[in-house]
């Protein structure tokens with residue numbers, strides 16, 4: 001195993017629907033008698049050339065059509081956990097898109113039940129502790145999100161928090177103030193995508209208007225020096241996804257990615273895979289690309305992994321256990 005795979009880490013920015021590999025899409029389509037618009041592996045794979053966030057989202061939502069039964073959701077989730085174990089992931093906080101499934105006529109209980117049945121066995125089977133986050137689609141209305149949140153709460157769905165994803169620009173945090181207030185009152189943790197395609201104001205508004213505890217992406221915060229100072233002072237966690245940013249052209253090249261500048265500005269950044277089946281790599285491949293591009297050494301890898309563990313919503317005892325494992329990893333590097 002490479003050192004990027006042995007590095008003990010938490011993955012905090014992961015859309016479970018974005019882990020559907022093309023092979024599994026075809027397998028589930030066959031199992032459910034669904035005819036796909038791109039029915040062969042070659043044709044399907046040819047669709048994975050994205051020009052921006054929306055061109056990715058169009059395929060991501062279309063491919064979800066193969067998820068019909070609880071077993072489908074469970075198989076997808078177990079495949080991710082198996083792959084994450086090989087990537088050195090020891091704790092995973094997993095987002096899913098309840099509205100995307102409800103919109104296709106799939107009951108919430110099917111999606112949540114299937115994902116949860118895989119998560120329930122994760123610690124024993126894969127050594128990965130987990131948390132489930134319901135992400136709301138920011139291009140749908142706040143009323144829709146509120147209704148789905150109420151349904152999740154009424155069903156006592158095993159979620160630890162809520163997030164905000166999908167098309168960012170034109171759907172700012174101010175649209176979801178009531179949603180986040182209600183989730184906070186229900187005792188849920190709060191995260192939001194911000195500053196992926198949207199400018200730095202999306203990041204500050206997610207903090208100020210929504211009370212987000214963690215920002216997914218946040219890379220465009222770097223354009224606002226005052227915001228960078230604030231994020232550094234408050235050590236706001238930013239779940240950065242380098243290969244995603246390259247594939248969705250949020251940055252021109254990996255060499256142009258702001259991660260090194262974010263690190264030198266003292267920001268609390270960690271590395272994540274976002275939608276690994278779509279963006280060319282799981283989390284250890286994100287680390288490997290960063291090492292190849294920027295020459296990050298053991299100290300930076302340890303800092304990034306430490307940030308991921310400390311920024312997680314895992315219990316304090318679990319965080320302490322993983323930080324001790326990270327110490328052990330560092331010692332084993334002989335430095």
Ligand code: HPA
Pocket residue numbers: 015018053060165166167193196244274275
């Ligand atoms: O990278 C993403 N950005 C926004 N919404 C998403 N939904 C799945 N992946 C993403």
Ligand SMILES: [Zn+2]
Pocket residue numbers: 013014015165193216274
């Ligand atoms: Zn994301």
